[in-house]
Amino acid sequence: MYDVIIIGAGVTGCAIARELSRLQLNVLVLEKEEDVCCGTSKANSAVIHAGHDAQPGTLKAKFNVLGNAMMDQLSQELDFPFRRNGSLVLCFDKAQLPRLEDLLERGRQNGVEGLRIVTGEEIKTLEPNLSDEVQAVLFCPTGGIVCPFLMTIALAENACENGVCFRFDTAVSQIAPLAPRESNTQGEAALGWQITAAGGEVFETRCIVNAAGVYADVFNNMVSAHKLSITPRRGEYQLLDKKAGNLVSHTIFQLPGAMGKGVLVTPTVHGNLMMGPTAENLTDREAVNTTANGLDEVMEKGRRSVPSLPAKLTITSFAGLRASEADGDFVLGEPKDAPGFFNCAGIDSPGLSAAPAIGVYLAKLVADKLKAEPKPDFHGTRQSIPHMASASPEEQKVLIAKDPAYGNVICRCETVTEGEIVNAIRRPLGARSLDGVKRRVRAGMGRCQGGFCTPRVMEILERERHLNPLAVSKHGSGSELLAEATRQETELETEQVTGPEADGKGDRP
Amino acid sequence: MNLYDLIVIGGGPAGLAAAISARQSGVEKILILERDNELGGILNQCIHNGFGLHTFQEELTGPEYADRFIRQVFSLGIPFKLNTMVLDISRTDTDQKLVTAMNREDGLLQLYARSIVLAMGCRERSRGALNIPGFRPAGIYTAGTAQRLVNMEGYLPGKEVVILGSGDIGLIMARRMTLEGAKVKLVAELQPYSGGLQRNIVQCLEDYDIPLKLSHTVVDIHGKDRLTGVTLSEVDASGRPIPGTQERIACDTLLLSCGLLPENELSEKLGVTLSSVTGGPAVNESLETDIPGVFACGNVLHVHDLVDYVSEEAGRAGIHAAHYIEKHKNTGDRGPKPCVTLTLRPEGGVRYTVPQTIRPAEMEKTLLVRFRANAIYSNCTVSVWLDDVCLLHLKKAKITPGEMQQLTLKKSDLEKAGASGSLVIRLEEASHENA
Known part of the structure; x- marks a missing residue:
């Protein structure tokens, strides 16, 4: 019997897991994919919003501002990249100026600090490559950018180091109350849930945290009469080469519309330039495919803000699904008719920014319910994988002296070494696939998109994970990269096994 | 201080030929830096024949062709470092070049050179750069990556193959995958003509009844985990998909052979001016870039069709580097003397020339x-x-x-x-x- 089972290892699930790991609780995270950060958390704007968008009084407004304020300390404790680059909301039309002022006022009500409207020549001083049509901008100094992969991975690793268990490739198919309960039962004894996984495995737990992203309504609706309805809202993005990374230094928004904050243009913490998202309501919760129209729209709208965006420098494109709940706000906490079942649903934008604060809030609710005590040996810091590309020559020398693998460059575009890749695989909740390696150390994330390093990373995964080469995958089961050994290779292997020279040296299974 | 007369960046066909000719022209302290675990570059995975007809009047495989040059490097005693990635090239105050590189054994290396030959080769255009919409499953490879997997690692990436782009590597891989038992369904080419050599179209496609669909491209990619198919569309004269011509083709593998891009990130960091047409350095008659003492040859300069031409060009780069070093040593001559420089202007159907000046x-x-x-x-x-x-x-x-x-x-x-x-x-x- 677990104390808490968290469904979903996205950024909110992992933030809650990390907060719960401060307490003397037996916590398990169930994730249907093979790694953390495989859903909405991996495909979004990677922006820590200042907090002026949400209507005052909403959970979105509250937790965005709280989460934003936590980021400096959290990124230091957990050693992931975060930068307050500031953001700008552009107004192209003087007639729209009142809307910009509304946004400023809303931001002030939400508690966002340092907001001001900038007009005239100062606009180009702030951001020289903006369109000449920009009439005014709302400058938000507290806006920031983050690496959503490394943030989620850091939260998960720290939770794991403090005793939280993670089960991957485990999709939840059923949730039911553990014992028949009567509506008037007040006793703690009745509290408990049974979770059945797709493979038939059964887990028992006192509490559930539903952080299942675009599937969160499905799980809520299994246990509560207070139905939720989540629409997957697709957003497509384009990522540009680092050569374009300095085109803007702030995150550039346009005045928001009904479907969201519009297409933004932003530098990333790794030095690329990103534009997106589109906003398209779908029914398919797995439709993370990009479309020709969507990608065109991203470029076209991005160019309204920054006319010189170079299409030729696109290195990849992707799409994510926002978990957009019908009422438009986050859904946090227990439904009245499902005690011990805590929702963390409808986490669309500004979900990434709010995640740290949601983690604290949800963990408090659960802790109060279970009357949990703090864990005396909680260790709240975590060290990231050394990053050779940004290390000083002295640091590089030290790392190579300690482990020569840090001198062996595997990904040439991002200068990622074998040492970093091995570290990414061996650490707690380490990478198991090509994409897992990529999210942790950026091998294959550069301009050649893995053309050079893919076979080399596959070889390291094979060696470190003791995998049959045919089992090495892009992102888990079903995405295996190779079909079969070639004819020559098969013959060679047969010869080796049957020949008198066979010495059994190989460590491959 | 580690001062070399010449450091050659890259130990593929261009780098090898440049180093050999520089040594034969009297250059003493030469070093070749190679990022892979053997010399020869991309030739090592090109196990088909057709190399060397011009250079040796013989038909050799890629590894055989490379071997001829590697033997010369050995017999001339030219030193090289393998598994060594060059991270940066810069100019020093005394107009030498500082090469920063890294490997397991030496760690971080800082090497000085009077002269540099850039011979880093090229890379393939990726799916992302092509901006093909759709899902991002396993099973999408550039043709060269697939060639490495098949020929060097010994694994077939998939069984039912569509190839986008009719560049030479794509054509070669159509035949290679077929010989390994895969079904190559078609090669689609955006242009109304193939970008590959005629002999490859005949020997790799026609001989195996693999259709070449000109003026076609892939407009969608299906399959969340492993590729399950692509949508093919005919395109108009400007390359835009023609509505109503879409056709879904089931496949588990998509190979991309859609152009090669000279790999000049190091050249750019050094401050070398590149040609916007070739993607390689703009060079003069001596294959020298606009930074004195820095020469370029092979696919980093412009993408070649035959390796024989790479070797020939690289040989010249080596000789010019030797002249530069000699002049530099004797006179301390820092820069080129003022002289008439003509720009060779391409007109009509000429896309580019090398040299440019x-x-x-x-x-x-x-x-x-x-x-x-x-x-x-x-x-x-x-x-x-x-x-x-x-x-x-x-x-x-x-x-x-x-x-x-x-x-x-x-x-x-x-x-x-x-x-x-x-x-x-x-x-x-x-x-x-x-x-």
């Missing part, structure tokens, strides 16, 4: 100029003009973009040019297929 005073008696056409031309003429004088007039039955062209200019013709001389190379056609 010529200093007649620095020319050998003759100079080989290579160029490519921007489309297919039949019954055409290539002419070279200095001001209003025609220096050269050649008739050609057919010129295609996939096959590199060449012509020879004479020093005696160019010597008389003034500083404002206009040098033009023009390709004109009697009948233009794409008109």
Whole structure:
């Protein structure tokens, strides 16, 4: 019997897991994919919003501002990249100026600090490559950018180091109350849930945290009469080469519309330039495919803000699904008719920014319910994988002296070494696939998109994970990269096994 | 201080040939830096034959061709470092070049050189750069990556294959995958003509009944985990998909052979000016970039069709580097003397030339100029003009973009040019297929 089972290892699930790991609780995270950060958390704007968008009084407004304020300390404790680059909301039309002022006022009500409207020549001083049509901008100094992969991975690793268990490739198919309960039962004894996984495995737990992203309504609706309805809202993005990374230094928004904050243009913490998202309501919760129209729209709208965006420098494109709940706000906490079942649903934008604060809030609710005590040996810091590309020559020398693998460059575009890749695989909740390696150390994330390093990373995964080469995958089961050994290779292997020279040296299974 | 006369960046066909000719021209302290675990570069995965017809009058495989050069490197005692990634090249105050590199054994290396030959080769255009919409499953490879997996690692990436782009590596891989038991369903090419060599279209596609669909491209990618299919569409003259021509093709593998990009990140960091057409450094008759003492050759300079031409060009780069080093050592001469520099202007169907500039005073008696056409031309003429004088007039039955062209200019013709001389190379056609 677990104390808490968290469904979903996205950024909110992992933030809650990390907060719960401060307490003397037996916590398990169930994730249907093979790694953390495989859903909405991996495909979004990677922006820590200042907090002026949400209507005052909403959970979105509250937790965005709280989460934003936590980021400096959290990124230091957990050693992931975060930068307050500031953001700008552009107004192209003087007639729209009142809307910009509304946004400023809303931001002030939400508690966002340092907001001001900038007009005239100062606009180009702030951001020289903006369109000449920009009439005014709302400058938000507290806006920031983050690496959503490394943030989620850091939260998960720290939770794991403090005793939280993670089960991957485990999709939840059923949730039911553990014992028949009567509506008037007040006793703690009745509290408990049974979770059945797709493979038939059964887990028992006192509490559930539903952080299942675009599937969160499905799980809520299994246990509560207070139905939720989540629409997957697709957003497509384009990522540009680092050569374009300095085109803007702030995150550039346009005045928001009904479907969201519009297409933004932003530098990333790794030095690329990103534009997106589109906003398209779908029914398919797995439709993370990009479309020709969507990608065109991203470029076209991005160019309204920054006319010189170079299409030729696109290195990849992707799409994510926002978990957009019908009422438009986050859904946090227990439904009245499902005690011990805590929702963390409808986490669309500004979900990434709010995640740290949601983690604290949800963990408090659960802790109060279970009357949990703090864990005396909680260790709240975590060290990231050394990053050779940004290390000083002295640091590089030290790392190579300690482990020569840090001198062996595997990904040439991002200068990622074998040492970093091995570290990414061996650490707690380490990478198991090509994409897992990529999210942790950026091998294959550069301009050649893995053309050079893919076979080399596959070889390291094979060696470190003791995998049959045919089992090495892009992102888990079903995405295996190779079909079969070639004819020559098969013959060679047969010869080796049957020949008198066979010495059994190989460590491959 | 580790001061070399010449550091060659890259131990592929270009780097090897440059180092060999530099040594044969008397350069003593040479070092080749290679990022892979053996010399030979991409040739090591090109196990098909067809290499060396021009250089050795024999048909060799890629590894055999590379081996001829590697043996020379050994017998000339030219040192090299393997598994060594060059991270940066910069200029020092004394106009030497500082090369920062890294490997397991030496750790971080800082090496100085009087002269550099850039021979880093090229990379393949990726799915992301092509911006093909759809899902992002396993099973999408550039043709060269697939070639490495099949020929060097010994694994077939998939069984039902669609190839986008009819570049030579794609054509070669169509045959290779077929021979390994995969079903290659088709090769789609956006252009109305193939970018590959005619002999490869015959030997790799036609001989195996693999259809080549010209003016077609992939417009969607299906399958969340492993590729399950692609949507193919015919395109109009400007490359836009024609509505109603979409067709879904089931496959588990998509290979991309959609162009090669000279890999010049190091050159750019060093401050070398690149040509926007070739993607490689702009060079003069000595294959020298606009940074004195920095030379370029092979696919980092411009993408070649045959490795024989790479070796020939790299050999010249090595000789020019040797001249530079000698002059530099003897006179301490820092920069080029002022002299007439002519810009070779491509006109008509000429897409680019290498070299881009010529200093007649620095020319050998003759100079080989290579160029490519921007489309297919039949019954055409290539002419070279200095001001209003025609220096050269050649008739050609057919010129295609996939096959590199060449012509020879004479020093005696160019010597008389003034500083404002206009040098033009023009390709004109009697009948233009794409008109």
